[in-house]
Amino acid sequence: xxxxxxxxxxxxxxxxxxxxxxxxxxxxxxxxxxxxxxxxxxxxxxxxxxxxxxxxxxxxxxxxxxxxxxxxxxxxxxxxxxxxxxxxxxxxxxxxxxxxxxxxxxxxxxxxxxxxxxxxxxxxxxx
Ligand SMILES: [Zn+2]
Numbered sequence: 001x002x003x004x005x006x007x008x009x010x011x012x013x014x015x016x017x018x019x020x021x022x023x024x025x026x027x028x029x030x031x032x033x034x035x036x037x038x039x040x041x042x043x044x045x046x047x048x049x050x051x052x053x054x055x056x057x058x059x060x061x062x063x064x065x066x067x068x069x070x071x072x073x074x075x076x077x078x079x080x081x082x083x084x085x086x087x088x089x090x091x092x093x094x095x096x097x098x099x100x101x102x103x104x105x106x107x108x109x110x111x112x113x114x115x116x117x118x119x120x121x122x123x124x125x126x127x
Contacts (some may be wrong), residue, residue, distance in 0.1 A: 002057060005046035009037065015050055016042055017060070034063040070094035081119040 005016040007029070017028040020036060029037040052060070059076055061067075067076035070093055071083065077094035084093070084101060093101070098116040105111045 003049050003051050006048040006050050007042060007044055008047050009041060009044065014042065015052075015060075016046070028064060030060050030063070034060070034067075068092050068094075070097055072097040081116060084113040 004018075007014045007016050009029070009031075012031050014029040014031045014035070014037070017030055020026045020028055025039045027037050027039060027042045029035050029042050059067075062078055063069075063076040067078060068080040069076055070080055071088070071091035072093055073096065075094065075096075077096075080092035080094050081098065082093070083089065083091040084098070084105075085091075095116045098113075102113050102116075105113050
């Protein structure tokens with residue numbers, strides 16, 4: 001659990017998560033997307049505080065670090081793999097969505113898209 005300041009920056013609510021790991025003049029500010037703010041931009045009076053549970057904080061951390069956004073549920077997951085749908089080539093899918101899709105495919109089409117874990121190399125790089 002942690003308490004964080006809620007700021008209003010450019011008409012947008014931002015959770016001030018504090019300094020970035022390698023630059024104390026920049027803060028991580030979560031506004032629904034992982035963003036970085038310059039210190040003079042984010043150092044405005046807080047309009048409130050938010051409490052984040054460990055689970056919520058972990059999701060946000062994932063968004064900043066090695067997290068990948070699933071194109072289907074729009075949640076950040078620590079691992080995604082390319083979509084099994086040919087039409088969606090390049091889209092990323094998390095394990096939750098993969099498992100649901102897998103069940104649907106097996107039930108409707110008697111087709112098997114394989115296990116999520118079978119993907120030989122995880123996608124690297126940006127979200
Ligand atoms: Zn998903």
